[in-house]
Amino acid sequence: MTGGARGVGGAQAQLQRLLSLVPYVLSRPGVAVDQVAEEFGVSAAQVLRDLNVLWFCGLPGLLPGDLIEVDMDAAQGGRVHVTNAEAIARPLRLQVDEALALLVALRALAEVPGLEDRDALGRAIAKLERAAGDAATGGLPVAVEVPPRAQAGTTAAVRKALATGCRLHIAYYVPHRDETTERDVDPMRLLLDGQGGYLEGWCRRAEGVRLFRLDRITSIEVLDIAADVPAEARSRDMADELFTPSPDDMLVTLELAASARWVTETYPLETVEELPDGRLLVRLRTADSRWLVRLALRLGAEARVLDPLEVAQQVEITARAALAAYDLADSPVAG
Amino acid sequence: MTVAARRTERLLNLVICLLSTRRYLTKEEIRRSVEGYSEGQEAFERAFERDKEELRELGIPLEIGSNDPLFDDEAGYRIRRDAYELPPISLAPDEMAVVGLAARFWQQASLAEASSRALLKLKAQHPGEAAAEDLLGIEPRLVRDEPGFEDLWKAVQDRRAVEFDYRTRSGTQSRRHLEPWGMVAWHGRWYTIGHDRDRDDVRVFRVGRITSEIDAIGPSGAVAVPPDVDLRAIVHSFEDGAPVGTAQVRVAAGTGGGLRRQAVGEPAADPIHDGWVVLEVPFRDVGALVDDVVGYGPNAVVVGPPEARQAARDRLVGAIGDGEASA
Numbered sequence: 001m002t003g004g005a006r007g008v009g010g011a012q013a014q015l016q017r018l019l020s021l022v023p024y025v026l027s028r029p030g031v032a033v034d035q036v037a038e039e040f041g042v043s044a045a046q047v048l049r050d051l052n053v054l055w056f057c058g059l060p061g062l063l064p065g066d067l068i069e070v071d072m073d074a075a076q077g078g079r080v081h082v083t084n085a086e087a088i089a090r091p092l093r094l095q096v097d098e099a100l101a102l103l104v105a106l107r108a109l110a111e112v113p114g115l116e117d118r119d120a121l122g123r124a125i126a127k128l129e130r131a132a133g134d135a136a137t138g139g140l141p142v143a144v145e146v147p148p149r150a151q152a153g154t155t156a157a158v159r160k161a162l163a164t165g166c167r168l169h170i171a172y173y174v175p176h177r178d179e180t181t182e183r184d185v186d187p188m189r190l191l192l193d194g195q196g197g198y199l200e201g202w203c204r205r206a207e208g209v210r211l212f213r214l215d216r217i218t219s220i221e222v223l224d225i226a227a228d229v230p231a232e233a234r235s236r237d238m239a240d241e242l243f244t245p246s247p248d249d250m251l252v253t254l255e256l257a258a259s260a261r262w263v264t265e266t267y268p269l270e271t272v273e274e275l276p277d278g279r280l281l282v283r284l285r286t287a288d289s290r291w292l293v294r295l296a297l298r299l300g301a302e303a304r305v306l307d308p309l310e311v312a313q314q315v316e317i318t319a320r321a322a323l324a325a326y327d328l329a330d331s332p333v334a335g
Numbered sequence: 336m337t338v339a340a341r342r343t344e345r346l347l348n349l350v351i352c353l354l355s356t357r358r359y360l361t362k363e364e365i366r367r368s369v370e371g372y373s374e375g376q377e378a379f380e381r382a383f384e385r386d387k388e389e390l391r392e393l394g395i396p397l398e399i400g401s402n403d404p405l406f407d408d409e410a411g412y413r414i415r416r417d418a419y420e421l422p423p424i425s426l427a428p429d430e431m432a433v434v435g436l437a438a439r440f441w442q443q444a445s446l447a448e449a450s451s452r453a454l455l456k457l458k459a460q461h462p463g464e465a466a467a468e469d470l471l472g473i474e475p476r477l478v479r480d481e482p483g484f485e486d487l488w489k490a491v492q493d494r495r496a497v498e499f500d501y502r503t504r505s506g507t508q509s510r511r512h513l514e515p516w517g518m519v520a521w522h523g524r525w526y527t528i529g530h531d532r533d534r535d536d537v538r539v540f541r542v543g544r545i546t547s548e549i550d551a552i553g554p555s556g557a558v559a560v561p562p563d564v565d566l567r568a569i570v571h572s573f574e575d576g577a578p579v580g581t582a583q584v585r586v587a588a589g590t591g592g593g594l595r596r597q598a599v600g601e602p603a604a605d606p607i608h609d610g611w612v613v614l615e616v617p618f619r620d621v622g623a624l625v626d627d628v629v630g631y632g633p634n635a636v637v638v639g640p641p642e643a644r645q646a647a648r649d650r651l652v653g654a655i656g657d658g659e660a661s662a
Contacts, residue, residue: 011342012389018347019393020452023459039455053340057347059355060368087351090420091456095394097445097492098453105440105450108477108520109433115473120429128434131424141491141517141560143567144477162472173592178631180592192475193523218596261502265543294630301653319654321633326648328608 017042018050022068023091025080033078051075051082059087099132100140108144112192114155157220158199161187167227168201171219172212176291180218181205186227188235202229209233249285252292253307256280260302263295281306293318345371349386350395354419359400359411387412395419421456431461436473442480445488478520483542486549487527491515493551494558496532500547501540508546513538514558517566521574528566529558539573582624583638584614590634594627613638621646629654 017040024039025031037044051070058067071081094102103125110121161168168187173180183205191198196215203210251270256263258278263269273281286292289311296305296315305312348369353360362383366372372379390397396418399410426434438454441447483499490497501511512532519526524543531538584594586602588610595602595614602612618624625647628635637647 011339011346012393014339014343015346015350015389016393016452018343019350020455020459024455027459027462039458041451049340053343053347056344056370057351060348060352087354088347091459092393092395092419093421094453094456095449097449098456100492101441101446101450102434102437102453105437105475106433108440109437109475112475117429117433120427120433124426124430124433124437127424127426127430131422133422141566142488142519143517144520145522145567145570146477159473173596175593175630178590178592178634187472189472189474192473192477293632297629297632297651297654298626299654300629300650301656304656316655318632319651322629322631322636323648323651323655325633325636326644326651 014050014053018054019088019092021047021050022054022082022085022088025082026085026089028080030074030079030081033075033080036080047080048075051080054082054085058084094128094132099128100142103128103132104140104142104144107140108146111146112155112197113146113152114159151214151217154214154217154220155190155197157222158187158190158214161222161227162190164222165227167223167225168199169221169223170199170212170217173216173218175216176288176294184223185210185212186229188229188233200235202227202233209235249287250289250308250311251283251285252305252311254282254284254296255304255306256282256299257302260299263299263303289314297322341371345369346386346389350390350414353397353412353414354416356413358402359398359413361409361411365412421460424457424460426457426461431457436475440475440477442476442478443484443488445485477523478525479523481525481542483545483549484518484525486551487515487518487525487542490549490551491517491527493555494560495551495555496553496558497549498552499545499549502544502546509533511538511540512552513540516558516560516564518542519566519570521567521570526570526574528569537569539570579619580617580640582616582618582640582643584616584628585611585636585638586614586631587611587634591631594631594635597627618643625650 021036021040025036033044033047037047040047042050051072054068055070055072056067060066068085069083071079074081106121106125106128109115110118110125115121157168160166168185169182170185171180171182183203185199185201185203187199187201188209189200191200191211196213199212199214199217201210201212202208254263255275256279258280261278261280264272264280264282267284270283270285271281275281292305292311293314296303296311297319305315348371349365352365352368360368362380365383366379372382387397396414398413398415398418400413401410434454434457438450441450487497496512496514498510498512500508502508513527513529514532515527515529517528519528524541527540527542529538530536581599584591584598585605585608586594591614594616598614598616600615602614605611605613616624616627618627621643624637624643628637628647629650637644
């Protein structure tokens with residue numbers, strides 16, 4: 001069973017909204033039309049249309065005393081006053097899909113290391129489970145697993161900096177350069193994702209918005225300096241992939257064996273072309289050829305860099321140098 | 336007023352009417368009490384059937400019964416207030432704040448809408464504003480939106496079997512028939528777990544590797560989920576494994592940062608190569624170990640065990656290649 005209404009904007013959707021909107025405005029006499037519109041995700045004009053429908057509703061008989069009273073003059077002036085609506089003063093109970101959506105999310109959040117609202121999360125979960133009744137008994141059929149990779153201390157420090165508006169000093173490890181650098185970052189957001197999460201912030205070393213994987217922050221300190229995020233700093237649009245390659249980045253063409261198809265699931269690609277025997281021709285963009293060399297070494301015989309030629313040569317040179325290191329001398333530990 | 340608005344009005348009057356009655360109301364009584372039903376009998380019947388269906392779809396508990404069980408009189412309708420209303424929940428401001436965060440959790444449209452509806456119902460009971468400052472700037476994106484998720488989510492809720500085309504990691508494609516027990520998001524990706532009718536056994540499918548539409552097959556309620564099934568444990572058993580061994584990896588001074596972070600114990604100075612250290616790196620399979628080592632090029636060398644050392648060499652030879660990609 002799902003609680004969603006058919007046909008957005010239709011009568012059923014409007015009824016569903018009104019059954020929550022009436023209790024919402026009854027508990028907030030004089031609430032602004034704009035606030036109601038924002039909360040319910042509709043336009044202010046739609047709120048007025050909703051109120052207009054309400055005005056003609058009430059107990060059977062529809063005598064003046066039985067009707068819901070809506071102050072339409074106040075509503076035109078931007079304020080909502082509804083009275084005489086006791087019959088629907090309380091919201092409809094939570095549906096199975098509604099309770100599930102919130103409970104699965106709350107349980108996942110309760111596992112995030114460093115979210116120190118664990119106590120509030122636990123209490124909210126218990127109360128919602130009680131309210132949801134049958135909808136939430138037994139094990140939930142859906143679970144979101146939170147990877148333990150990010151250090152709780154790192155997450156907690158980022159949260160503290162966000163809450164207090166302070167600058168962070170971090171040491172950050174970059175795998176494809178195999179180096180750790182120190183920098184000051186003015187935090188903008190904490191992005192929790194399935195891989196452990198990111199700090200988004202204004203990097204004072206790069207003078208730009210950067211994402212830092214929490215599990216690659218090797219040390220972190222909240223400074224006693226106010227964060228100063230420039231007005232031009234823009235957050236990434238979270239509807240997109242976390243990493244949107246820039247059109248200025250180098251375009252690389254790779255031929256992949258069928259067994260390397262996971263690459264298409266892992267990195268944003270410009271184009272994918274199916275070749276015979278399940279092989280693939282893919283094009284992707286990268287800002288740093290070292291990242292690509294690393295990927296090509298990892299793929300071994302499963303991939304071939306076709307273009308640019310310099311990158312293909314770089315892969316070969318690095319692989320030959322690595323093999324030479326194997327030929328050099330065997331350490332006694334090898335037995 | 337538009338036609339849709341007039342229908343909303345009738346539906347809302349019907350809800351109020353049925354909520355306000357203790358006794359069951361017959362169709363005729365409803366027709367007389369609720370404004371907006373047609374004069375013609377057949378049109379009324381049709382409209383009333385449709386209204387009932389729409390109320391049920393929203394989860395409004397419409398009860399059918401008879402006022403006098405001793406007499407076989409006409410069935411009537413009512414909505415029991417205690418079955419309709421959200422029981423009083425008193426959420427403290429910090430609890431309300433985390434519920435608000437939970438409502439921002441989903442990227443999947445159906446879940447995002449379901450959680451916003453739930454949040455609005457809870458807010459309707461809580462006139463105060465949540466203490467949200469502390470949660471500002473937190474963006475939970477623990478799961479990504481994958482095509483196929485919504486269909487599976489519906490099948491799981493309906494306990495209905497599904498079929499789809501599936502491509503394994505190695506690229507083999509086949510039609511699969513699954514009785515889905517549930518779903519788990521792991522490392523940001525969705526998996527569905529259930530009884531695979533073709534294999535007659537438990538299987539885990541990565542939703543992102545489904546290559547066709549997902550078609551429901553058979554009736555709703557037909558999937559029996561075994562009691563006490565641990566979905567997460569099943570996903571782990573299929574997709575992950577405990578470390579099977581420890582490799583010795585030699586890394587050059589100031590390099591191999593990722594390997595140093597994975598290593599257990601203190602790095603030991605390499606007895607032959609000046610400045611290098613030997614790390615003890617746990618691994619779950621040789622392939623994954625080689626994945627991690629070869630990216631460092633000449634700065635990291637697998638010393639042992641011998642099969643891991645050989646696998647790393649083979650991988651590097653493969654990367655030099657003969658000018659053609661092969662599986």
